[in-house]
Amino acid sequence: QQPVQSPQAVILREGEDAVINCSSSKALYSVHWYRQKHGEAPVFLMILLKGGEQKGHDKISASFNEKKQQSSLYLTASQLSYSGTYFCGTAIQGGSEKLVFGKGTKLTVNP
Amino acid sequence: NAGVTQTPKFQVLKTGQSMTLQCAQDMNHNSMYWYRQDPGMGLRLIYYSASEGTTDKGEVPNGYNVSRLNKREFSLRLESAAPSQTSVYFCASSYLGPRNTEAFFGQGTRLTVV
Numbered sequence: 543q544q545p546v547q548s549p550q551a552v553i554l555r556e557g558e559d560a561v562i563n564c565s566s567s568k569a570l571y572s573v574h575w576y577r578q579k580h581g582e583a584p585v586f587l588m589i590l591l592k593g594g595e596q597k598g599h600d601k602i603s604a605s606f607n608e609k610k611q612q613s614s615l616y617l618t619a620s621q622l623s624y625s626g627t628y629f630c631g632t633a634i635q636g637g638s639e640k641l642v643f644g645k646g647t648k649l650t651v652n653p
Numbered sequence: 654n655a656g657v658t659q660t661p662k663f664q665v666l667k668t669g670q671s672m673t674l675q676c677a678q679d680m681n682h683n684s685m686y687w688y689r690q691d692p693g694m695g696l697r698l699i700y701y702s703a704s705e706g707t708t709d710k711g712e713v714p715n716g717y718n719v720s721r722l723n724k725r726e727f728s729l730r731l732e733s734a735a736p737s738q739t740s741v742y743f744c745a746s747s748y749l750g751p752r753n754t755e756a757f758f759g760q761g762t763r764l765t766v767v
Contacts, residue, residue, distance in 0.1 A: 629695060639751060644695055
């Protein structure tokens with residue numbers, strides 16, 4: 543049930559763009575995105591709901607393809623502060639209230 | 654507001670010892686979760702509680718028990734610690750379930766079992 547994230551790691555220079563993908567084998571109610579910096583707790587970025595509603599970050603965008611159970615996180619004009627590990631979390635249709643995360647994508651932004 | 658508070662922050666246990674990790678939130682959230690984080694494995698769900706009085710197993714529940722003491726508190730117990738339970742443990746909460754509300758995380762408990 544754990545969603546699959548790709549790539550596992552990305553290295554960028556400041557100002558470059560990146561895309562992180564998340565896919566599930568189950569139908570989803572929603573997809574969450576979180577960022578975790580080293581030694582800290584994960585922090586919420588964005589939630590994408592079934593039906594198209596989206597809540598979250600104003601400088602990072604994301605998409606949710608409900609038919610394919612896939613989501614992508616778009617980081618444009620990356621800043622040094624974007625460095626960290628990004629996790630997608632999924633709420634699977636079927637009645638349970640589990641929030642299950644992928645293994646993460648480590649993003650490094652260099653000057 | 655304090656948000657989600659976990660205690661202790663660090664703990665070293667000997668194999669076979671027991672302990673309880675405490676978690677409390679002051680945001681009037683209904684759902685609470687326990688995760689463990691190991692290198693390369695992401696965040697794996699141990700147990701969750703959709704509301705006060707209910708708990709359910711996650712992906713890796715073996716070796717753990719939980720108690721949803723009241724709406725604010727959700728504790729995780731290791732009855733007989735094993736080295737494989739060495740990990741960073743995160744508690745999280747959300748106002749409703751994950752279908753439409755985000756989760757807020759505590760600062761984590763770093764547990765070492767020797």
